[in-house]
Structure formats: C-alpha cells, structure tokens
Amino acid sequence: MPRSRAAASATxxxxxxxxxxxxxxxxxxxxxxxxxxxxxxxxxxGSAAVDLYWLPLGAGGHFVRLNGRVYEALAARIGRRAxxxxxxxxxxxxxxxxxxxxxxxxxxxxxxAERGVVxxxxxGSRWAGRLRIFRYEIRVWRGGSIPDIAEAVDSPRRLSRExxxxxxxxxxxxxxxxxxxxxxxxxxxxxxxxxxxxxxxxARSGIDAxxxxxxxxxxxxxxxxxxxxxxxxxxxxHRAGGARCCREGIQ
Numbered sequence: 001m002p003r004s005r006a007a008a009s010a011t012x013x014x015x016x017x018x019x020x021x022x023x024x025x026x027x028x029x030x031x032x033x034x035x036x037x038x039x040x041x042x043x044x045x046g047s048a049a050v051d052l053y054w055l056p057l058g059a060g061g062h063f064v065r066l067n068g069r070v071y072e073a074l075a076a077r078i079g080r081r082a083x084x085x086x087x088x089x090x091x092x093x094x095x096x097x098x099x100x101x102x103x104x105x106x107x108x109x110x111x112x113a114e115r116g117v118v119x120x121x122x123x124g125s126r127w128a129g130r131l132r133i134f135r136y137e138i139r140v141w142r143g144g145s146i147p148d149i150a151e152a153v154d155s156p157r158r159l160s161r162e163x164x165x166x167x168x169x170x171x172x173x174x175x176x177x178x179x180x181x182x183x184x185x186x187x188x189x190x191x192x193x194x195x196x197x198x199x200x201x202x203a204r205s206g207i208d209a210x211x212x213x214x215x216x217x218x219x220x221x222x223x224x225x226x227x228x229x230x231x232x233x234x235x236x237x238h239r240a241g242g243a244r245c246c247r248e249g250i251q
Contacts, residue, residue, distance in 0.1 A: 048163035049094040050207070051156035052198070053146055054215050057086035085218040089198040090146045092156065095166050101144040102173055102201070104194035107135040116141040121178030129180070136181050138197060140173055154215040159207050168205040176200055177229060188225035199226025204233060 076083040090103040100116070107120060110132075119138045122129020129135050146152075160166065177200065179185040179192050186192060203209040203226065210227050214220040 047094065048096070048161055048166045049092075049158060050160040050166050050169055050202075050205075051092045051094070052159055052202075052212070053090045053092065053149065053152045053155040054087045054157070054218070054220075055090065055146070055148055055152050055155075057088050085215070087153070087195075087214045087218050087220045089195050089214075089220060089223070091169065091198060091201075092146065093166050093169055095163055095170075099143060100170060101139065101141040101146055102169070102198070103141075103146060104136055104138050104197045105147075107132050107137045112137055112139075115139045115144060118174045119176065119178050121181060123181045124183075126180060136194075138173065138176060138178070140170060153218070157212075159202065159212075165205055165207065169201055169207075172204045173197075173201045175204075184225070186225065186229050188228040190225045191222055192225050193222035195220045195222035196226035196229070199223045200230045201226075203227050203230035 073083050090101065093100045093102065106123075108115075112120075115137070116139050117137045118140050120135050121138075123134040123136055125134075176197050177186065177192075181193055182191050184191050188196075199209045199212075199222075202212070209223075209230070212223075214223075
C-alpha cells in the first residue's frame with residue numbers, strides 16, 4: 001500500500017492507466033522456497049534472485065504511520081484480536097548484473113518513465129483518480145531503489161534464484177490489475193493495495209505466495225486479495241486452454 005497516502009475488474013485498468021504490451025505466457029507449476037532460496041542474504045553479483053522486502057507501514061513518515069496505527073487499532077477491536085504491526089511489501093529482482101525494484105507508490109510527479117512506471121490506478125474512488133494526488137503508480141524501476149529500505153524488517157527474503165522465475169515476475173507485473181486502491185472492487189474479501197500487487201505477481205509467476213507471511217507479530221493487509229485474484233486468473237487460463245484443446249480434438 002502507498003506509504004505516503006491512503007490510495008474493477010482484473011482485466012480493466014484504472015482511468016488513464018498505462019501499460020506496456022505483454023505476450024500471453026504459460027506458467028510452470030508452483031515454485032516452493034527451499035532453504036537456500038529462502039535465505040536473507042543480498043543477491044550475489046551475476047546471479048538471478050527474487051527478493052522480498054517488508055517495510056513498516058509509514059516508514060519515513062509519521063503521518064501515515066499514525067493513520068496506520070489508528071486503522072489497525074479499529075480493525076483489531078472489531079476482530080476482537082490484538083493489534084499488529086502493519087507492513088508494506090516491495091520486490092528487488094536481479095538478473096545478471098541488472099536489478100529492478102518493483103513497488104506500488106503514490107504518483108510523485110509526471111516523470112514516471114524515469115521510475116519505470118508500467119501502470120497507474122485510482123486511490124479511494126475512480127472519480128478522485130482524475131487528480132494526480134489520488135493516483136498510485138506501479139514501478140519496475142531498473143537500477144532503482146526502495147525508499148526507507150534501512151527500516152525493512154526480516155529482509156530481504158529470498159524467494160527464488162531461478163532466472164526463469166525472475167523473468168516471469170518482470171513480465172507479469174505489467175499485467176497486474178489496477179482497481180481502486182483501498183477498496184474491494186475485485187470481491188476478494190479485503191481491500192486492494194500494494195501488498196495485493198506483490199502477492200498477485202508472485203503467485204502468477206509460480207511462487208507460492210499463499211505460504212508467505214510477514215514478520216512475526218505483523219500483518220500485511222491486501223496480501224490475501226492478491227493471492228485470490230491470481231488464483232482466479234490461473235483457473236481461467238487453465239479452463240481456456242482445456243476448451244481450446246477440446247475444440248482442436250473435435251476438429
């Protein structure tokens with residue numbers, strides 16, 4: 001989720017959403033994290049890696065952090081549970097000597113191309129998204145950096161060392177849904193936010209996102225929504241493939 005301000009269908013981009021063309025891919029079975037891949041070391045130069053970072057909500061900004069604590073206190077009271085620390089997720093993808101940072105964040109200015117912006121979406125409501133301050137962007141920032149990375153907890157978490165998996169992540173992030181941030185427009189059972197973007201991309205890339213948990217004592221709102229919507233996309237692809245095979249068999 002965007003850390004500096006509270007930010008529909010799986011195939012409909014938000015207003016003025018911009019995407020790069022992407023080819024239709026076939027995905028391999030789920031990749032499970034083995035002991036080596038799940039390590040917390042930084043990527044080795046020249047290797048491939050998919051690294052997950054957990055950043056405290058509002059890292060570097062007291063206003064967002066305070067709002068997050070108020071939100072979590074209310075959610076905990078309604079759910080009759082203890083309040084948890086809230087986390088925002090980001091990815092760093094390494095292939096050879098190149099690195100890309102994948103993150104959802106508020107639209108900062110009109111220079112999105114410099115940050116590798118591949119899509120945008122509205123925050124709060126579609127009509128509000130007409131204004132730049134109520135829009136989020138999805139970055140695939142080549143050579144970029146994760147703001148406030150020094151505050152990351154239990155990070156980086158190595159999810160894969162496979163070059164093919166890293167390549168799928170970089171490809172599929174360009175297909176991620178861009179519904180209204182902070183709303184459950186995709187009927188996934190919770191609001192869509194930055195964690196949804198990361199979970200959707202990992203799950204569609206063949207990584208077992210459903211088994212990933214935030215640091216101890218923490219929550220990552222929106223993560224489950226990304227997993228749910230990714231599962232729908234995968235199931236739809238399998239059904240379409242099965243139907244095509246049947247038609248070809250009949251012919």
